[in-house]
Amino acid sequence: MVCTLVDMSDEYEAHERLVISENKLATITENIKDLIITIDNDGIITYINNAVLETLGYDRDELNNRHYNKLFSFKVCNNKFLDSDCENHIWIKHKILTKQDKLVVVESLITNMLNEKGQSVGKIIVSRDLSYKNEVDILKEKYDEIKEYDRIKTEIFSNLSHEVRTPINIIYSSVQLLNNKRKLSVEDFRSSYDKYESIIRENCNRMLKLVNNLLDITKIESGFMKMNFKDYNIVKLIEDVTMSVVPYADIKNINIIFDTDFEELEIKTDKDKLEQVILNLLSNAIKFTEEHGNVLVYVSKKDDFVVIRVKDDGIGIPKEFREHIFDRFAQSNKNYNKEKSGTGIGLALVKSLVVLHDGKVYLNEQLEEGSEFIIELPIVKCNCKDEMNMSLINNNIKSVNDKVSVEFYDLY
Numbered sequence: 001m002v003c004t005l006v007d008m009s010d011e012y013e014a015h016e017r018l019v020i021s022e023n024k025l026a027t028i029t030e031n032i033k034d035l036i037i038t039i040d041n042d043g044i045i046t047y048i049n050n051a052v053l054e055t056l057g058y059d060r061d062e063l064n065n066r067h068y069n070k071l072f073s074f075k076v077c078n079n080k081f082l083d084s085d086c087e088n089h090i091w092i093k094h095k096i097l098t099k100q101d102k103l104v105v106v107e108s109l110i111t112n113m114l115n116e117k118g119q120s121v122g123k124i125i126v127s128r129d130l131s132y133k134n135e136v137d138i139l140k141e142k143y144d145e146i147k148e149y150d151r152i153k154t155e156i157f158s159n160l161s162h163e164v165r166t167p168i169n170i171i172y173s174s175v176q177l178l179n180n181k182r183k184l185s186v187e188d189f190r191s192s193y194d195k196y197e198s199i200i201r202e203n204c205n206r207m208l209k210l211v212n213n214l215l216d217i218t219k220i221e222s223g224f225m226k227m228n229f230k231d232y233n234i235v236k237l238i239e240d241v242t243m244s245v246v247p248y249a250d251i252k253n254i255n256i257i258f259d260t261d262f263e264e265l266e267i268k269t270d271k272d273k274l275e276q277v278i279l280n281l282l283s284n285a286i287k288f289t290e291e292h293g294n295v296l297v298y299v300s301k302k303d304d305f306v307v308i309r310v311k312d313d314g315i316g317i318p319k320e321f322r323e324h325i326f327d328r329f330a331q332s333n334k335n336y337n338k339e340k341s342g343t344g345i346g347l348a349l350v351k352s353l354v355v356l357h358d359g360k361v362y363l364n365e366q367l368e369e370g371s372e373f374i375i376e377l378p379i380v381k382c383n384c385k386d387e388m389n390m391s392l393i394n395n396n397i398k399s400v401n402d403k404v405s406v407e408f409y410d411l412y
Helices: 009-031 050-056 131-180 186-222 234-244 246-251 271-287 319-324 346-356 390-407
Strands: 035-040 045-048 092-097 103-114 120-129 230-233 255-260 266-269 294-302 305-312 360-363 371-378
Touching: 035 050, 103 131, 120 131, 131 186, 186 346, 230 234, 234 246, 234 255, 234 266, 234 271, 234 294, 246 255, 266 371, 271 294, 271 305, 271 346, 271 371, 346 360, 346 371
Parallel strands: 255 294
Antiparallel strands: 035 045, 035 120, 092 103, 103 120, 230 266, 294 305, 305 371, 360 371
16 A cells, blocks of 8 residues: 655645635625625625615525526616726716615715636625714705805894894984974974884884884795785886886986886786785885986786886996895895894895795896896786775875885885
8 A cells, every 4th residue: 555645734824724724704795884785796695684685685695696686787887887997996976776666865986706727706895884874964954954044044133133233223213302402492393203113113114124024924834814806007117106206216316117018907806915016126226326327127927927127327236146136135235335234134025925826036147237126927817806985095196105205214
């Protein structure tokens, strides 16, 4: 008998080290949160880690020795996905299917598996589930919204405190001055009263406008705004409101122009609310238009809508601010003229009231100079005409004049 002995110590130790390395690698891959899949050159799955099973809802036997198409459906990922250049190490965003046929958004890195001869024997696909990232992005977005809300809230209270404190101080000072002049003669006191009475009235209107706007915007948001729709001649309504502001425009020598393509058209309208809308736009137009400027109010038709345009050749609105012009408490041109700045409620209220008419309002962003606000109201009727007698007409005239006085408090 011939017995040959070969020393296998090195090979055995190498095998043991390999087993230990494989166990370590298996432990790592099975506990890692990334999805790891290996496939051979024919696209057959040869290995999947626990993250694949947990994320996609499969059992291991359902995927082992199956083609990768079971996961990478051609409906959500074309067949060139695995043919991408692995050398570039680019993360590819795509979708994979769960067992319940739901789509999971992932980004994957594909790497070639090479044998000892440097030949490709398959691919390793490492995928990151982006669901958590989307959740983080959503949380971050909510955090940014809350942070922005707090910033706006702080600015709102600052603006409101200024808007309220200023007229109160002026009214209080005027009352004190009148009290100091009570010992004067009747004529002298009357002269002083006439002077300070207009100041008091102006600042009362300023506070009244602020309170009215806050109440209206709150009612609209809470769903308690009641609309009193009736069929009105929209042309006459707009013309009457426009003409009522002429005396205030004359103070700045601003030319008010009203024009229309037709003379009469009845549509469903809440008269008071629409007057409020037009007065707000006219107030802004006159406020931000220099002396000897022009303000045009033009009524026309487009398809099934009445189109109302309020255009001025004033200072205009900065392009970067235009997309936020109807946001509540947004203000443009704060530094242009501080005494003309308000709370930023007006245009938000305009938009809300127009929407309650099933219409829309927007800014003509193509205009290079001045501003043009466009209102579109649907041509519909509610068949409920307003029956007004002369006393109601007189009361309505007084109401419009009161509205104008409040809206144009700072143009006296």
